[in-house]
Amino acid sequence: MPLFDVNGTRLFADVRGPEDAPPLLYVHGGPGATAFDFMKVQGDRLAESVRIIGVDQRGLLRSDPLAPGTALSADVIIADFEALREALGYRSWAVLGHSFGGWMAAEYAHRHPGSVSAVVFDCPAWDADIANKHRLALVADMLDEDGDSEGAERARALMTLARRMTLEDDAWSVIARLGDRTAELNFHDPADAQRFMAARAASGFSDEDFARGTAEHVAGLRGCMFDSAYPRLADLKQPSMLVYGRYDPVVPPVPVMVYRESMPDPRVVVLEDSSHHAHFEEPDAYAAAVRGFMAEAGPA
Secondary structure, eight states: OOEEEETTEEEEEEEESOTTSOEEEEEOOTTTOOSHHHHHHHHHHHTTTSEEEEEEOTTSTTSOOOOTTOOOOHHHHHHHHHHHHHHHTOSOEEEEEETHHHHHHHHHHHHOTTTEEEEEEESOOSOHHHHHHHHHHHHHHHHHHTTOHHHHHHHHHHHTOSSOOOGGGOHHHHHGGGGGGGHHHHOSSHHHHHHHHHHHHTSSOOHHHHHTTHHHHHHHHTTTTTSOSHHHHHHOOSOEEEEEETTOTTSOHHHHHHHHHHOSSOOEEEETTOSTTHHHHSHHHHHHHHHHHHHHHOOO
16 A cells, blocks of 8 residues: 655555656545545546646545644645655645645645645635635525525524634534535536445445544644635746636635636636536546646646
8 A cells, every 4th residue: 555654654645647747746625535536536537647646634544543642734734745745756746636625735835836836726615714605505595495494594694694704603514404415515416426425335445434534634724724715826826727617616706706816827627517526527527627737837
């Protein structure tokens, strides 16, 4: 199993593609997700012309469990990325961040511009306040459809907060009231949600395996989860691309507008039949967009 010694722990990295192809680090979201789902569908597609590196961040799934007393933070995770880059022998690499991984990718590129040659933002959650308020508007309507007026009222109270939302507002507990319908927020086609869960069921990992370390990641990153990445975008000098699904509730018009206005050469790809997992719902179109961008951005 490809485990790399990094900063006192071992990280799992799924590395695919030609050794001389431009390297691309996949940064998963969550906090507490893993690289498994992305690499299952995109690993071999991107490996046609890219050296794709899918990492389970420390403590998650195939990486070593967290040592007792481990304090997680964005500083720790970004330091792990840097140590892994050095362990793999890359002077620099491109970074692809999905969902909250888009926030992490912007932060990593901002802190280490010499290490990050280009950035792909995949359905990025750059500003959790804007994303959650937009998503809660959809959730309120869905809860009304389900006859859950109490939940719908709570969702509308949160989406109309005059202040910025925080983790303590617990938007997730309101979204969880949707039960099985939660998948409708992440997948445009219900059949894709079923295929996604079937792939996980066939993975050989249990729900407990996928959940290991998630609570620690949420707790450790709570201080930055609701910090806006918009100021970071305005400072980025690397080539970048934004790719997202037309129906993604995490990417309403505001972040797209901010990206277009922040970047000197914005590249935007909209996948018309996707939601928050565009890389899963339209895998070939997604892979073609990323491979094309990597070819334009040039080798790291």
